[in-house]
Amino acid sequence: MKTVSLALRNLTRNKRRNAILAVAIAFGFFVVTAIDGLTTGMVGNLENQITQLIGGNVITQGLEWLNPETPGGKVKLVNIVRDRDYVKNIVDELNIKYDYYSCYTMSSGNIIFNGKKSVLQLYGRDLEEKQLRESFQFVSGGVDPNVENGLIISEKVAESLNVQIGDEVIYSTYTVYGQNTFADMVITGILKSNSFINTMQAYADIEDVNKIIEMPEGGYSMFSIYLRDKDQQTKAAMMIEDRIRKDQEKNPEINVTDRRLAMKTNPTNVGKGLEKQIDTRKPENEWKGVKYGVETLYDEIPQIKTVLNIVHIITTVILIVILLIVMVGVSNTYRMVLYERIREIGTMRALGMTGKDTRRVFTNEAVILCVIGAFAGLIFAIIAMAIVHCIPIANESLAFFLQKGHFTFKLSALSIILQYIILIVLTTFAVRGSAKQAARMSPAEALRTVK
Incomplete structure (x- = not known):
């Protein structure tokens, strides 16, 4: 404690020089923290939008093998989960921790109005879901449960077709078995377009969409859960898959993909490995009944996790480079400090301070200065990030990386702790x-030195 007290006292002796060093360290920490927070926030927003798009980060779908009706025809995969409660009961039985789940039906097609048409990716969802309702940013209208075949479209699609709330449009699509079908739908809501993918999204009540595409009663296309801990995606997917495999042993009409096999055949892209197991071009893949495919967000888009890892590596490298530059200044400064305090060191050594304690005083002084500078940089970075977050961004090319038109910043406590550890280690080496x-200095020799 005495060495720490001496170090703190020494920091107040040459305030200007110490302040310059602290500002340099604060600037380096500010830049790294801001870059890390911004890039992590942007990738996180991208992940959240995709997660919202598919309803969760662990997805289970049911696929039925449909042989061609005529010789030489193509095999079709029919996306149906007939038992609405089957997967949910498994998830609850396994006690998987999730924030919410969603059953939804997907349909691709075109909406037509006054001779104009636009491509849509229609999601049949329970429009009363809290998380879904909170994600909607309506320009006009909203969810109207009293309207049959009510349709919610994006602002861009509404502008391209010149439609307004209450207009009736024709939706052209295919049934689950591949036949053309049409339906009259009414525009009830128009959403703000935040990105290119968001532009093509449209929503309707799941029961209405099921009727349009002739989905069997009680069925749906996908079951998705949003895990509380997104790092548990692979574990949760394996648990669900293994539980379905137990039912497969009792019922030959139930099948499931093999994640472990997919990880062996395609270790860098598990999604592709799972796709190979349902490839209709391979007759050996044929199954009876339904085959459940369990996938995660990182299976579908493995680049997200890779980008996050690269972001943290890059910011750590930037921090090390900046700190190395600063540490050169710290090293040179403490060489001057040593020269200035030679007689003082001699006096303290003559009064009984050991060489080890002398070394600790120098090291503690430099470390405390750097930690104070880094803390100031962290505070300024948080303030700057809060200010930038309040600024609305209208650039559509960045929309997919924004949250409701604003930059968001995400700081990791582990990342900040790691950066502080790197700072302390480099400072220790610098001095x-x-x-x-100073520790090796002879008291008599130091006292005889004339500066």
Whole structure:
């Protein structure tokens, strides 16, 4: 404690020089923290939008093998989960921790109005879901449960077709078995377009969409859950898959993909490995009944996790480079400090301070200065991030990386702790030479030195 007290007292002796060093360290920490927070936030927003698009980060779908009706025809895969409660009961039985789940039906097609048409990716969802309702940013209209075949479209699609709330449009699509079908739908809501993918999204009540595409009663296309811990996606997917495999042993009409096999055949892209197991071009893949495919968000888009890892590596490298530059200044500064305090060191050594304690005083002084500078940089970075977050961004090319038109910043406590550890280690090395020289100094020789 005495060495720490001496180090703190020494920091107040040459305030200007110490302030310049602290500002340099604060600037480096500010830049790294801001970059790390911004890039992590942007990738996180991208992940959240995709997660919202598919309803969760662990997805289970049911696929039925449909042989061609005529010789030489193509095999079709029919996307149906007939038992609405089957997968949910499994998830609850396994006690998988999730924030919410969603059963939904997907349909691709075109909406036609006054001779104009636009491509849509229609999601049949329970429009009363809290998380879904909170994600909607309506420009006009909203969810109207009293309207049959009510349709919610994006602002861009509404502008391209010149439709308004209450207009009736024709939706052209295919049934689950591949036949053309049409339906009259009414525009009840128009959503703000935040990105290119968001532009093509449209929503309707799941029961209405099921009727349009002739989905069997009680069925749906996908079951998705949003895990509380997104890092548990692979574990949760394996648990669901293994539980379905137990039912497969009792019922030959139930099948499931093999994640472990997919990880062996395609270790860098598990999604492709799972796709190979349902490839209709391979007759050996044929099954009876339904085959459940369990996938995660990272299976579908493995690049997200890779980008996050690259972001953290890059910011850590930037921090190290900036700190190395600063540490050169710290090293040179403490060489000057050593020269200025030679007689003082001699006096303290003559009064009984050991060489080890002398070294600790120098090291503690430098570390405390750097930690104070880094803390100031962290505070300024948080303030700057809060200010930038309040600024609305209208650039559509960045929309997919924004949250409701704003940049968001996400800081990791683990990342900040790691950066502080790197700072302390580099500071210790920077003053090591001066501290050792001070520790080895003879009291008599130091007292005789004339500066």
